[in-house]
Amino acid sequence: MKRTVYLLIAALSVSLLLGGCGQNSDPLAIREFIIGDSIGTVEQRGSGKDAEYVICITLPIETDFQNCTANITLADGASVNGDSPCLKADLGGRMVLDLTREPRDLIIENGSSSRSYGFEIGLSR
Incomplete structure (x- = not known):
């Protein structure tokens, strides 16, 4: 029984590691957007x-859509282009967007x- 548990844990660990490797294969990926x-x-x-x-996101209806501060995690080596149409400012890694x-x-x-x-924005109350 213990051996089966150890094998399941090992298999799960390997699949998580391999899954993580797949995420890093896209050099232009947005990993997290908040x-x-x-x-x-x-x-x-x-x-x-x-x-x-x-980027699909639902924001509260009272959001200031002209000044949205976004925390964005990108693939290794990637960056936000300063000429992005919705970018207002870069506050040391936190982007201010005009949506x-x-x-x-x-x-x-x-x-x-x-x-x-692009963006697809839903509204919530």
Whole structure:
């Protein structure tokens, strides 16, 4: 019985490690996106060169959409492009975004590659 438990724990550990490795394979990935208490998710819609990347987040209706301070965790070596249409300021790693702008894109770059992320914003009371 103990041996079975140890084997299950070992298998789970290996799968978690391998799963984590897969996350690091995208050099332009947004790993975490948070505004206030709201956690966003990133969706890839489509594939290949036609793929669109969207940050989906639900924010309280009273949010100041012109001054949203976002905590963003990116892939190793990646950064937010200073020319991103919705970027107002970088406060030492915390980005101030204006989510009322059109286009409302956030551009992530790593080396010579870049990717634009759009937004899908839901409202909550």
